[in-house]
Amino acid sequence: xxDLESLKSFIDTAKGERLPALLLKNTxxxxxxxxxxxxxxxxxxxxxxxxxxxxxxxxxxxxxxxGNYAIPGLIxxxxxxxxxxxxxxxxxxxxxxxxxxxxxxxxxxxxxxLGMEGIRYIIEASREIPLNIYxxxxxxxxxxxxxxxxxxxxxxxxxxxxxxxxxxxxxxMMDVPGLLNKGEDELKKVLVGRRAxxxxxxxxxxxxxKPLNAYxxxxxxxxxxxxxxxxxxxxxxxxxxxxxxxxxxxxxLEEILKIVDARxxxxxxxxxxxxxxxxxxxxxxxxxxxEKAVRLGLDPIMAIQMATINPAEAFGLKDLxxxxxxxxxxxxxxxxxxxxxxxxxxxxxxxxVRDGLLSVKIERHPDIxxxxxxxxxxxxxxxxxxxxxxxxxxxIGITEDQLITKKLIKKIKKxxxxxxxxxxxxxxxxxxxxxxxxxxxxxxxxLYGFGLKSGAIGSSVAHDSHNLIIIxxxxxxxxxxxxxxxxxxxxxxxxSDGEVLGALDLPIAGLISDQPLEYVSKKDAKLRxxxxxxxxxxxxxxxxxxxxxxxxxxSLKITxxxxxxxxxxxxxxxxxxxx
Numbered sequence: 259x260x261d262l263e264s265l266k267s268f269i270d271t272a273k274g275e276r277l278p279a280l281l282l283k284n285t286x287x288x289x290x291x292x293x294x295x296x297x298x299x300x301x302x303x304x305x306x307x308x309x310x311x312x313x314x315x316x317x318x319x320x321x322x323x324x325g326n327y328a329i330p331g332l333i334x335x336x337x338x339x340x341x342x343x344x345x346x347x348x349x350x351x352x353x354x355x356x357x358x359x360x361x362x363x364x365x366x367x368x369x370x371x372l373g374m375e376g377i378r379y380i381i382e383a384s385r386e387i388p389l390n391i392y393x394x395x396x397x398x399x400x401x402x403x404x405x406x407x408x409x410x411x412x413x414x415x416x417x418x419x420x421x422x423x424x425x426x427x428x429x430x431m432m433d434v435p436g437l438l439n440k441g442e443d444e445l446k447k448v449l450v451g452r453r454a455x456x457x458x459x460x461x462x463x464x465x466x467x468k469p470l471n472a473y474x475x476x477x478x479x480x481x482x483x484x485x486x487x488x489x490x491x492x493x494x495x496x497x498x499x500x501x502x503x504x505x506x507x508x509x510x511l512e513e514i515l516k517i518v519d520a521r522x523x524x525x526x527x528x529x530x531x532x533x534x535x536x537x538x539x540x541x542x543x544x545x546x547x548x549e550k551a552v553r554l555g556l557d558p559i560m561a562i563q564m565a566t567i568n569p570a571e572a573f574g575l576k577d578l579x580x581x582x583x584x585x586x587x588x589x590x591x592x593x594x595x596x597x598x599x600x601x602x603x604x605x606x607x608x609x610x611v612r613d614g615l616l617s618v619k620i621e622r623h624p625d626i627x628x629x630x631x632x633x634x635x636x637x638x639x640x641x642x643x644x645x646x647x648x649x650x651x652x653x654i655g656i657t658e659d660q661l662i663t664k665k666l667i668k669k670i671k672k673x674x675x676x677x678x679x680x681x682x683x684x685x686x687x688x689x690x691x692x693x694x695x696x697x698x699x700x701x702x703x704x705l706y707g708f709g710l711k712s713g714a715i716g717s718s719v720a721h722d723s724h725n726l727i728i729i730x731x732x733x734x735x736x737x738x739x740x741x742x743x744x745x746x747x748x749x750x751x752x753x754s755d756g757e758v759l760g761a762l763d764l765p766i767a768g769l770i771s772d773q774p775l776e777y778v779s780k781k782d783a784k785l786r787x788x789x790x791x792x793x794x795x796x797x798x799x800x801x802x803x804x805x806x807x808x809x810x811x812x813s814l815k816i817t818x819x820x821x822x823x824x825x826x827x828x829x830x831x832x833x834x835x836x837x
Contacts, residue, residue, distance in 0.1 A: 264304070271301070271308045272583060278303040280607060281317030285591070288329045290567040290580050293559050295595075300328060302587040305606040309583055323591055326601060329562050330580050331359025331588030332544040334530055335569040336430075336459065336482050336501050339380065339391075340367035340769045341532035341719075341801065343762075343782065346380060347620050348775045350389035352538045355611050356545040357590030357600040359390060360578055362569070364429035364459070366396035370723050371694070371767040372628055373399070373409030374418075379628045379766075381423060387620055388605040390588070392573070394429035394459055395419035397447050400723050401432045404809045404829065405817035407723035408630070408694035413446035420454050426573060427451065430461035431478055432722075432810040435827045438469055445476070452477045457573055463662065463811050466492060474498060480572065482529050483811070485660055487516040494525055499572050501529040502564075504547045506537045506798040507805060509659040511547060515554055523560045527569045534798055535779040536786070545590075549598040558595035630767050632718065632744050634691055634726070635698035642689050642733045644677035644702050646670065650834040651677070652821060653685060654806060654814040656707030656796070661805045665813045665823070666706055667834045677704070677832075681711045681731040681793070690807050691726040691740060692818035693718065693768075699818035703832065705729060705806070709795035713754030714739045717800055718768035720807035725818045727807050731792075750800050752788045760788045 270276045278301040287298045287310065301309040301317060334353075339361070342349050353361070368376030377393065384391040395416050400407035411419075419425050428451040431437060437444040451458040462473055463483035474496050482501035484490035485508075490500050494517065502518075504511040508531060518526050528547045542549070548561045570579025577586050591602035603611035610618045649672070655664030671680035679687045685706055692699035714730030716739035726743055730736035739753045742761065748768025751761045762781040764771055771778045782800075789799045796802035809815045809822040816822060820829040 267304070268306065268308060268584075271303045274313070278308050278314070278317045280319045280321065281314060282321050282323055282328060282589070283315075284325060285323040285328045286325060287581060288327055288559060288562055288595070290330060290563045291582060293563070295327070295559065300581060300589070302604070302607045305587055307581055307583055307585050307587050310581060327592050327595060328581060329357075329590050329592060330566040330578070331590055331603070331605065332357045332565045333360040333362070333569040333579060334358055334544050335362050335527040335572065336529040336531055337361055337363055338367055338532055339363045339365065342535055342538065343764060343769070343771050343778050344535055344775060345622070345766070345770060345772065346384040346389070346391060347387055347622050348778070350387045351616060351620050352535060352775050353543045354389060354603055354605070355600060355614055355616055356538070356543045357592070357603055358543050358545070359588040359590070359603065359605050360392065360575070361389065362392045362394060362426070362573060364394045364396060366399055366429060366722055367724060367769055368767050369396045369399045369411065370407040370409060371630055371769065373411070374415065375628055376767060377419065377422070383623050384424075388608070388610045388618060390578070391424065392575070393422075393425045394427045395425050396429050398430070398432040398722065402436070402809050404819055404822050404827070405723040405807070406692045406694060406697060406699055406725065406819070412443060413450050416447050416450045420450070420456060427457035427459065430459045430482070432461040434462050434465060434473060434810065437476070438472055448476050448478070460498065461810065464489065471496060482531055484514055485510050485662060487513055490514045491517045494522060499525050499527055501527045502547075503529050503531045504550065505531045505533045507532060507659070507796070507801045508661045511550060512554060515551060515556060518556065518560075520560070523564060524568055526564050527572060528565045532801055534782055534801055535775060536783045537798070539775075539779050545598050545600060549596075552596055552598070562595075628767060629747065629765055632693045632726070632748055632768060633696040634693050634744055635696045637691070637737060637740055639733065639737060641700060642687060642702065642736055644687070644832065645675060646677055646833055648834060651704055651832045652814065652830065652834055653704045653706045654688065654816065656705070656802070659797070661808070661811045663806070663812070663814050668704070668706060670704065679731045684709060686710055686729050686731055687733070687736065688727070688729045688806060688816055689736065690720060690816050690818045691728070693725045697818070701816045701818050701820045703816040703821045707795065708799075709793045711793035713752065713759070713792045715789050715794070715799060715803065716740060716743050716751045717803060718743055718748035718764060719750070719800065719804045721804050722808060723817070724768060725807065727803055729803055750785050752785055752792070754792060760785045
């Protein structure tokens with residue numbers, strides 16, 4: 259309704275002087291404004307809700323919802339589309355049957371590889387698909403100076419991005435030490451957001467006390483990294499929106515839900531952050547979080563509000579998040595508010611899901627794609643050798659269902675003076691190989707708790723700079739995995755005893771497949787199965803591995819520059835007795 263004639267037409271339809279295009283009758287409306295559920299009819303025309311009430315009885319098309327519940331289309335408030343391994347078109351195919359009609363993304367994965375070209379790809383590939391994709395301008399490209407990325411965004415790039423279609427704010431400010439140390443690059447980015455009056459997302463794991471006050475006070479208004487109830491409550495009390503995350507690797511819902519009640523739930527949102535295609539197909543997306551939250555005791559109306567009107571208000575999406583006159587006709591129809599089974603989805607007034615199945619064809623854009631050749635300095639059998647003085651070393655410890663890792667000191671195994679993997683004691687090698695500039699950087703480390711008994715797994719998905727990351731029980735298989743990834747142009751791979759057991763090509767920036775959802779999901783599931791067959795413990799081994807390279811989440815991580823002590827925010831030696 260951005261011109262005079264559209265406004266006049268809307269008024270005529272709302273007043274009943276012309277028939278609407280579609281009428282949903284005999285529905286139980288979940289009214290997220292009032293918190294009520296009641297029987298009514300919903301009139302839709304020109305992609306908008308034109309009226310709600312029993313007085314609306316006729317339309318060009320009538321659909322009897324037979325007492326099913328109508329709720330606003332679900333909003334995923336923070337996700338990285340690249341982590342699904344899917345193009346925007348295929349992501350829409352994956353999530354629409356689950357009632358999600360809007361996602362708010364931080365494309366810093368593809369930006370760290372391809373810079374502005376990566377974001378333009380997302381924007382172009384998202385046009386004319388039945389899914390609202392709003393973009394937060396990546397604030398951390400790279401995330402820190404402790405890694406090598408393929409691009410760099412300054413405040414000037416952020417300002418440019420805010421002028422692009424559907425870019426609505428600034429994405430998670432991950433370099434917390436940089437900001438709190440008054441780094442001008444970080445502060446200039448915050449100022450760009452504040453001057454433009456756009457929301458600025460946070461990323462502040464375990465931040466507390468006075469530093470947290472400073473972080474919030476400069477203008478950061480949300481956080482999705484809380485893993486403990488007390489941490490979330492402190493952030494909530496200080497004015498943050500709390501994004502409750504339930505993804506593939508990080509599952510925080512059960513813990514954070516402890517603080518949610520009728521007094522504060524309007525400041526809480528549901529997010530997936532990172533979710534792989536197999537998990538979307540098998541579990542669901544935001545609908546899965548709602549169903550699980552209700553199962554854990556949350557009031558279903560509150561749960562729906564946390565996935566609809568709350569994020570719409572938090573991000574200034576004034577025509578989304580409710581079924582109300584003038585709002586966009588994005589609606590999910592569900593059978594009940596406990597099992598939350600989605601039966602129908604309406605997007606901009608058009609039915610896109612019937613009986614739980616996608617009912618429209620979403621066209622692919624084969625001419626819209628971006629690739630990047632992997633540039634790695636030559637590798638040889640000595641590339642992954644680790645030499646230490648003592649028989650104990652600093653080791654990265656896996657934390658189940660969390661992105662946070664532990665700082666461990668473990669006795670290590672040596673052969674001829676070289677440190678080797680010790681799978682019998684669950685100590686593996688982990689390496690990160692710089693892949694953007696062929697610098698020759700290789701970060702070498704040790705890992706505990708991953709469980710691999712033999713072979714190696716590798717990936718070009720390694721948050722957030724996305725260098726190559728390899729975990730292995732022996733150097734030979736790790737070297738093979740690295741070389742095959744380079745030949746593939748990026749992807750996932752599992753090898754053992756000198757043979758490739760499985761692989762998934764990710765030709766779009768080494769992050770995204772150019773294949774359909776079903777193919778990617780099947781490959782993803784098969785690779786998980788193969789990795790678990792070699793002993794891998796994590797539910798999602800590849801995404802768990804990818805976060806070992808993110809040096810902004812405590813406590814020990816690894817990048818192409820070496821082992822990172824996140825608490826000290828510096829590269830440290832593997833030697834147990836050295837900082």
